[in-house]
Structures are given as structure tokens and as C-alpha cells.
Amino acid sequence: MQSSAAILIVDDHDGFRAFARSMLEADGFTVTEAATGAEATEAARIVRPGLVLLDIQLPDFDGFEVARRLAGQAGGPVIVLTSTREASDYRGRITSSPAAGFLPKDQLSGAALRRFLGRDPTGEGRT
Amino acid sequence: MNRALRAAVIAGAITAAGCLAWAAWPPTSQFAPILTSMLVIGLSFIIAGLAAWQRWPSSRLGLLFTIVGYLYLVPYALVNLANPAAFTFGNLSQGFYGAALAQLGLAWPSGRLRSRFECGVVIAEYVSAAVFGLAGMMFWNPTFDGCPASCQNLLLVHSSRPVWDALNTASGLVGLVLTGIVLTLIIRHWRSAQGWSRRAMVPLVWISCAVGAEQILTGGAFNLQLSSLVSFGLAPLVLLTGPALFVASTIRARTARGAVGAAVVDLEPGAPPTRLRDTLARALGDSTLQLAFRLPDGAGYLDTTGQVVDPARPGPGRAVTPVTEASGAVLVHDGGLEQEPQLIRLTAAAASMALEHTRLQAEVLAQLEQVRASRARLVEAGDAERRRLERDLHDGAQQRLVTLSLALGMARDRAAEADPELGSLIESASKEAREALTELRELARGIHPAVLTETGLTGAIQALVERSPVATTITAVPHERYPAAIEATAYFVVSEALANVAKHAKADGAQVMIRKFPGRLLVEVSDDGTGGARSEGGSGLRGLADRVASVGGVLRVDSPPGGGTRLEADIPCP
Numbered sequence: 001m002q003s004s005a006a007i008l009i010v011d012d013h014d015g016f017r018a019f020a021r022s023m024l025e026a027d028g029f030t031v032t033e034a035a036t037g038a039e040a041t042e043a044a045r046i047v048r049p050g051l052v053l054l055d056i057q058l059p060d061f062d063g064f065e066v067a068r069r070l071a072g073q074a075g076g077p078v079i080v081l082t083s084t085r086e087a088s089d090y091r092g093r094i095t096s097s098p099a100a101g102f103l104p105k106d107q108l109s110g111a112a113l114r115r116f117l118g119r120d121p122t123g124e125g126r127t
Numbered sequence: 128m129n130r131a132l133r134a135a136v137i138a139g140a141i142t143a144a145g146c147l148a149w150a151a152w153p154p155t156s157q158f159a160p161i162l163t164s165m166l167v168i169g170l171s172f173i174i175a176g177l178a179a180w181q182r183w184p185s186s187r188l189g190l191l192f193t194i195v196g197y198l199y200l201v202p203y204a205l206v207n208l209a210n211p212a213a214f215t216f217g218n219l220s221q222g223f224y225g226a227a228l229a230q231l232g233l234a235w236p237s238g239r240l241r242s243r244f245e246c247g248v249v250i251a252e253y254v255s256a257a258v259f260g261l262a263g264m265m266f267w268n269p270t271f272d273g274c275p276a277s278c279q280n281l282l283l284v285h286s287s288r289p290v291w292d293a294l295n296t297a298s299g300l301v302g303l304v305l306t307g308i309v310l311t312l313i314i315r316h317w318r319s320a321q322g323w324s325r326r327a328m329v330p331l332v333w334i335s336c337a338v339g340a341e342q343i344l345t346g347g348a349f350n351l352q353l354s355s356l357v358s359f360g361l362a363p364l365v366l367l368t369g370p371a372l373f374v375a376s377t378i379r380a381r382t383a384r385g386a387v388g389a390a391v392v393d394l395e396p397g398a399p400p401t402r403l404r405d406t407l408a409r410a411l412g413d414s415t416l417q418l419a420f421r422l423p424d425g426a427g428y429l430d431t432t433g434q435v436v437d438p439a440r441p442g443p444g445r446a447v448t449p450v451t452e453a454s455g456a457v458l459v460h461d462g463g464l465e466q467e468p469q470l471i472r473l474t475a476a477a478a479s480m481a482l483e484h485t486r487l488q489a490e491v492l493a494q495l496e497q498v499r500a501s502r503a504r505l506v507e508a509g510d511a512e513r514r515r516l517e518r519d520l521h522d523g524a525q526q527r528l529v530t531l532s533l534a535l536g537m538a539r540d541r542a543a544e545a546d547p548e549l550g551s552l553i554e555s556a557s558k559e560a561r562e563a564l565t566e567l568r569e570l571a572r573g574i575h576p577a578v579l580t581e582t583g584l585t586g587a588i589q590a591l592v593e594r595s596p597v598a599t600t601i602t603a604v605p606h607e608r609y610p611a612a613i614e615a616t617a618y619f620v621v622s623e624a625l626a627n628v629a630k631h632a633k634a635d636g637a638q639v640m641i642r643k644f645p646g647r648l649l650v651e652v653s654d655d656g657t658g659g660a661r662s663e664g665g666s667g668l669r670g671l672a673d674r675v676a677s678v679g680g681v682l683r684v685d686s687p688p689g690g691g692t693r694l695e696a697d698i699p700c701p
Contacts, residue, residue: 013522013526013530015526015527015530016526016529016530016533019530019533019534020533023533023537057521057522084521084525084526084529085521085568085577086568088578088590088593089577089578089581089582089586089590090578090581090582090586091578091582091585091586091589091590092582092585092586093581093582093586105529105533106528106529106532106533106561106564108533109536
């Protein structure tokens with residue numbers, strides 16, 4: 001059973017992860033952190049989050065690769081790709097990935113994430 | 128040949144010729160042609176001898192020619208003097224020139240006889256001429272041949288016509304046998320010769336056959352009743368082929384020199400050694416020519432067909448000429464060419480020149496390749512550095528600004544509830560942070576376009592087109608990924624081209640086309656502006672051409688004034 005209020009943040013930048021965690025917890029979400037793609041797949045298996053905030057630039061795997069693995073899990077979470085860079089730097093790769101969409105890091109907020117969840121309340125990861 | 132000797136030979140010839148001419152003067156109509164013929168033949172042999180002596184000072188051929196000339200001229204000169212001793216001796220020695228001719232034919236072209244058997248044959252010829260001459264004089268009465276009574280044969284023992292005829296026949300038969308042996312030997316020389324020597328022997332074979340026939344026919348063997356005009360005047364003209372042989376040989380050597388020179392001039396630069404060898408062999412007329420090179424480990428020499436060659440032991444009838452000491456190359460050629468040292472030197476010099484040319488060219492090509500590789504590495508290093516810079520910016524300053532921006536945003540939201548003034552203060556700080564982030568992003572994109580690394584040419588070209596102020600359409604872009612250096616080059620071609628269009632062309636529209644062909648990637652940017660772009664000048668096309676060249680490609684600019692501009696980069700791509 002997935003909890004739609006559970007979020008998994010995957011990012012190798014400790015500062016951003018800590019800040020995002022405090023921001024989202026203040027907004028009522030339960031937050032789990034992962035710093036690498038391997039940790040992410042492991043954490044997703046255990047925690048079964050409703051949404052994964054996935055940084056594309058990860059040290060071990062490409063964010064798109066992690067997204068494919070996470071989406072492969074049955075009833076996979078909503079995946080939101082994020083990056084310091086803009087969406088236009090990734091273009092077609094975002095639309096052809098199993099992610100629900102892209103959110104630039106500097107526009108991160110609880111409301112933005114809720115919009116992603118609201119668009120897909122069943123948690124199947126597709127709009 | 129020193130001057131004194133030359134002067135003596137010439138003086139002797141003039142004396143003999145003068146003697147002959149004076150003694151037979153006034154020439155009756157019967158004797159005039161014979162006299163002319165004798166003078167011409169004798170003098171031409173002597174002249175050929177002098178020339179041959181000059182040309183081949185270390186060879187005996189010159190001497191042999193001269194001796195033949197004297198042996199022809201002097202007896203007839205002596206015969207026509209009023210002195211009985213001279214008359215006798217002259218008649219006695221009329222046969223010796225034949226032996227000298229035989230020696231000349233057998234000794235050609237080196238001037239030396241080749242075996243003891245040949246020496247024996249030549250000695251037999253001389254001995255036979257001496258014996259039969261002496262024996263004949265013992266029985267010959269000058270009146271037999273219509274000489275006036277004033278001619279006195281001092282050696283006359285018993286005047287007997289039949290004995291004399293028998294001696295003549297015997298002498299003719301011996302002459303026939305000896306001539307046959309000499310001709311066979313000459314033909315064997317020809318058959319065993321190769322390359323240059325073989326071709327040098329061909330005229331000799333014909334000449335010897337002709338001369339041999341003449342000697343046999345005018346000798347006593349078949350007792351042909353030839354008039355003295357024919358046997359002493361016309362038939363001997365065949366002997367003129369002797370000096371002609373010398374002239375022909377000289378001409379052949381000269382022609383070969385010219386041919387070698389012309390061949391090397393026509394040889395294309397960088398021709399492989401096999402072609403050089405073939406060209407030289409053809410020009411020289413020696414098909415057995417070998418061009419051999421020293422192996423790098425000093426293990427011997429190998430020729431252009433891969434055969435092992437030992438310069439110290441080139442084999443029978445072959446000789447070795449070094450090309451140049453430094454290049455370790457040698458020419459192995461037919462021994463006959465040693466008669467023509469100038470020709471061989473020219474050939475060696477020509478080979479040396481051609482080889483040096485090839486070596487230099489190979490060196491230049493190798494250096495050029497090194498420079499190309501070095502340039503490509505430099506460009507690649509620059510690109511790698513920029514990618515690293517962009518990555519560092521992304522991982523470092525950009526991340527922090529993002530977090531800062533988010534934190535300020537949160538702080539503003541909280542502060543705005545309590546203290547609107549504080550809120551707007553924080554908002555302005557947040558705005559600064561956002562703008563810093565945007566500028567940093569632009570900076571990073573200028574250093575290295577991340578979209579190129581992430582999405583390849585499809586995304587990167589789309590990004591360029593979107594940012595271009597001129598309306599640009601993408602006609603074609605391949606979806607595959609290519610090596611980083613090639614993708615970067617294609618990207619920068621389009622980027623620079625579109626920047627130029629925006630800056631200079633005053634165009635309404637532009638088109639970008641990138642197509643992949645087997646082995647190459649073609650990048651084309653065209654616009655309908657004012658044209659007139661040049662590769663030189665400050666338009667940045669020079670740097671772009673350099674970048675395209677560093678990956679082995681070619682940049683073409685087609686920009687007629689008023690006719691739009693078309694930039695095409697042809698990049699080799701696996």
C-alpha cells in the first residue's frame with residue numbers, strides 16, 4: 001500500500017537534500033533520502049513512496065536509468081525528474097522516459113509536488 | 128691515351144695512306160675504286176680505334192681497331208712501293224688483318240678474350256696467316272696475277288702455279304674452319320649474355336656473319352672467279368661495319384643517358400622502389416637491373432622483388448654500383464655496363480635522387496600526420512576541459528545558488544506573513560539569486576552546451592534554432608550519437624553559422640541540414656541573406672575551418688555577394 005504523502009528524494013548534493021527535506025516535511029510530507037541510484041531503488045522497494053523526486057545527475061547511474069528501474073516496480077511511484085539545469089537541456093529524453101514530468105530545482109515546493117500527485121492520484125506514474 | 132701516342136698513330140696513318148696514294152698515282156680506272164675502298168676502310172678503322180681508345184682507355188679495343196686499320200693499310204701501301212723487299216713483305220702480310228678482326232670480334236665488348244680456347248683460336252688465326260703467307264710467297268710468281276716484271280718476289284723458291292693454287296685452297300679451307308669457329312664463339316657469347324650486354328652483342332652478331340661471309344667468299348676456299356674489283360674493292364666494304372659498330376655503341380650509350388635522365392624526370396614523386404627499378408631498367412636497356420636495399424638490422428641486402436642480394440658477390444657477369452653510401456642502396460647490373468662508367472654513374476645519381484625524394488616525402492607525410500594528431504589532441508583536450516568546467520559549475524556554484532534560491536523563497540513566504548517589509552527585502556534578495564542562477568546557466572552553456580552531451584545533435588541543434596533570432600528550420604538531423612569530437616564540431620559549425628547569419632547576413636530565413644553518409648557527416652547551414660562571406664577576415668570562419676580540419680574534415684563556404692550564404696562542413700565519421 002503506497003502512502004501518497006511519502007516522498008523519496010534522490011540527490012547526491014547533501015545541502016539540497018537537507019533543505020528539500022526540511023521544506024517538504026514542514027509541508028506535511030514524509031521524506032526519505034537517497035544519495036545514489038542504487039540507494040534509491042533499495043529505498044523505493046522498502047518504503048514504497050508515492051512520489052520520487054529524482055535528480056538526473058547522479059554519481060552512479062543516469063537519472064533516466066533509475067527512473068526506468070523504479071517505474072518497472074509494480075504500481076510504481078510518480079517520478080518527477082529534477083536538475084539544476086533546465087528542461088530544454090534534456091528535451092525528448094524527458095518525454096520518452098517513464099517520469100511524470102520535470103521540475104527545475106529552484107521551483108521546488110510542496111504545492112508543485114502536489115500538482116504532480118493530483119494529476120495522477122492512482123500513483124501509476126503516468127498522466 | 129697520351130698525346131704523343133695519339134700523334135704517332137695519326138702520323139703513321141697519314142704516312143701509310145699517303146704512301147699508298149702516292150705509289151698508286153695516277154690511278155688507272157681499274158685501280159681507282161680499289162684504292163679508294165682500301166683507304167676508306169683502313170682509315171675508318173684507325174679513326175674508330177683512336178675514338179675507342181679515348182672512350183675506353185683501360186680497354187684494348189681501341190688498340191685492336193687501330194691494329195686492324197694498320198694491318199689493312201700498310202701491306203697494300205708496301206706492295207705499291209718500288210722496293211722489292213717492301214713488295215715481298217707487303218704481299219706476305221696481307222692476310223693478318225683477318226686474324227686481328229677475329230680477335231676484335233671475340234674480344235668485344237670488354238677488349239679481353241674470355242678463355243684459353245679463344246686465345247688459342249686467335250693464335251691459330253695469326254699463325255695460319257703467317258704460315259700460308261710465307262708458304263705462298265715461296266711459290267708465287269708475281270706474273271701469275273699480272274704484275275709487271277719489275278715486281279720482284281724475294282722469297283720465291285720455285286715458281287709453281289699448281290702448288291700456289293693448292294696452297295690458296297688449303298688456306299681458304301683453314302680460313303673457313305677458323306671463321307666458322309670464331310662465328311660460333313661469337314654467337315655463344317651473344318646467347319650467354321643478359322640485359323645490357325645481350326643487346327650490345329646483337330649488331331656484332333650480324334656484322335660478324337657478314338664479315339665472315341666476305342672473308343670466306345674472297346678467300347680461296349671455293350675458288351670463285353671473282354674479279355679483283357669485287358674481291359679487293361667492293362666486298363671489303365663490308366668491313367666498314369666494324370667502325371660502324373663502334374659508332375652504334377657510342378650512340379646507344381648516349382641515348383641511354385638521355386633516356387635515364389628523362390625517365391627520372393618523368394617519374395612521379397613518391398613512386399615505390401619497384402617502379403623506380405622498372406623505369407631505370409627500361410631506360411638503361413638492362414632488364415637484369417636490380418635495386419637492392421640494406422636491411423635495417425644489417426642482415427644483408429634485399430632487392431625490389433624480395434630476392435636476397437650479396438653486393439660482395441654479385442654473380443658471374445654482374446657488377447655492383449652503390450647508389451649513395453647513406454641510403455644503403457645498391458644497383459646490381461650487367462657487367463657489360465662497366466664499359467659505360469658515365470652511364471652507370473648517371474643511373475646511380477638518378478636513383479639516389481629519386482630515393483631521396485621518396486624518403487623526404489615519407490618524412491614530410493609522417494611529420495604532417497604527427498602534427499594532425501597533435502592538433503586533434505589539443506582540440507580534444509580543450510573540449511574535455513570545458514566539459515569539466517561546465518560540470519564543476521553545475522555541481523558546485525549552481526547547486527548552491529539553487530538551494531539559496533529555494534531557502535530565500537521559503538524565508539520570504541514566512542517573513543511576508545509577519546513583516547511585509549522584511550518579506551519584500553528577502554524577495555529582492557531572492558530575485559538576485561534567481562538572476563545569478565540564470566546568468567550562471569548562460570555562462571555554463573557558453574562554456575559547453577550540456578544539451579549536446581545529454582541529447583546529442585537532435586536536442587542541441589533544436590536548442591540553437593530556438594535561440595536564433597532568424598527564423599530557422601531544421602531540414603534534417605540524425606538521431607544517432609557520434610564520437611564527442613564530431614558532435615562538438617557539428618554543433619559549433621551550426622552555432623557559428625547561425626551567429627553569423629544573425630550578425631551579418633540580414634536574412635529572412637535560414638536552414639540547417641545534417642545528414643549522415645557512409646563514412647561522413649555532412650553539416651549544411653544556408654540562408655537567403657546578402658552573401659559575401661569570406662573565410663578570411665574576422666567573421667570567425669577561419670577558426671571554424673581550423674576546428675573542422677582538426678577532425679580531418681573540410682569547411683566549404685559558398686557565398687556569392689547578394690546570393691545568400693551556404694556553409695558546408697564535410698566531416699569524416701565512422
